[in-house]
Amino acid sequence: MTRASARNVPEVTPLWLKLSSYLILKDEEKDYLSDLEKNIVRQTARTDLLQQGEKYRDVRVMREGWAIRHKALPDGRRQVVNFVLPGDIIGMYSTLFESADHSVTTLTAVEVACFPPERIVELFQSFPRLAAALAWSGAREEAIVAERLLSLGRRTALERTAHLIVELLRRLSTVNLVENGHFTLPVTQEILADALGLSIVHINRTLRRLRDSGLIELNGQRITVNDVRQLASVGQFDELYLHLIRAPKRLERAFSGDRRARSGDDKVEGRKM
Template sequence: MEERPLVRKLGAFVALSEVEHRVLDRLHKRRRKFVAGRELVHQGQSYQAAYILMSGWACSYKLLPNGGRQIVDFQIPGDFLGLRSVMLHLSDHSIEPVTDIEVTEVHASDLLEAFSATPRLAMAVMWAVSRDEAMVVEHLVNIGRRDADERMAHFLIELGARLALVGLGSKAGFACPLSQYLLADALGLSAVHVNRVLRRLREAGMVTFRDGFVTFDNYKKLTEFAEFEPTYLDQIGPLLPEKISLRA
């Protein structure tokens, strides 16, 4: 049977035991499918289930009073959707599928039962959530302090590293369903500006985004240009030493 993305992701933190694999299997018992554009979680919504993304892409975003939207992050297979909302009983952001997706629905009671049975699994999930928070911090730096070309380069490298962790990308490239409008909402640019930035990066021989695929034409040059430091992605806790590294 093909390894589930969440299992592969958590396996980067700790070598999972048979018991932990069985507990994760139980978390995947409620399967649901959503079509692209159908909102899973609404900003301000009270208690609801969390989800584990099995296939497809989603985005989390904040809506502004003037109708504008800031995409906070994109979710890929292996990511949790709405986990913080379940714990806090109120969602401070919305989540929407970018493509058709398959998820497993997880209730707070499911998580409490799993964590009680396997404390190491709780630590692994905490690592995954902490890693997601570190990415949000980096995104803030991206928008606030990097110019448009560096911003795009950094974003694409990070996305490639995240996808590589679950077997969906490499330093050669990755399939990417994101439109220029979605990239614009995530990076604080206009769609026209996104188009120009991608053209400049392509003409510089660093990366090409065409027909739904990102190709790293010169990965080393791109990481140097973006001053990409992967520490925030592969910072693994000292208590559980089994790990992989995203470093070159």
């Protein structure tokens, strides 16, 4: 609760880091972000941060720990939509949407910052660069969900599983949570099954195949990827969708007014299939 520091030395948080890959943050922007995160709350594992169907509450920023975003059918079948990692925002659109169409549940103990949804509006009004960076990071999240859709629709169980492992590896390594090819996966096989649209038994079979082929090792929650390249090739993994190549400078330039002609006569393209 007292961890947020005074304005003169803003703390570097995961959100801060994430937005930095889109923008070179100005001092007042850093101050604003650190102010947003000043109300810090801890929650234990297996707690709902948001429940499908309820009215939206505060906006939350994940600072530490893992959670899942998931949706359920009335009869209990469940789909994990995405993993929520440090720096991710929960319920950013609370101001506008009536009620939540998904739940968010912690997998580990977590530390989140809470603030009222009105502050997002404030942010759009007063910090357009931050607003753009947030909107962009939201778009990146959508890209991840779309890629998972491709997995569920068109990849086999083995491919899907390999793909997810590589995805998590890549996402976690951008926040320095991977060391020597191994990382902590605080996830039961049931959750993996729900993320990949498989049964728990089949996820078990599939992990076994991956272990037998020597591509990965599993010890409790520790997963070791022995051969990323080959695992990526099994999963037909193409990291384009993670949009890891970011261009803070390009956005900087755009924001500093170096704008091209606003003429309406852009070239016309579009080619036949």
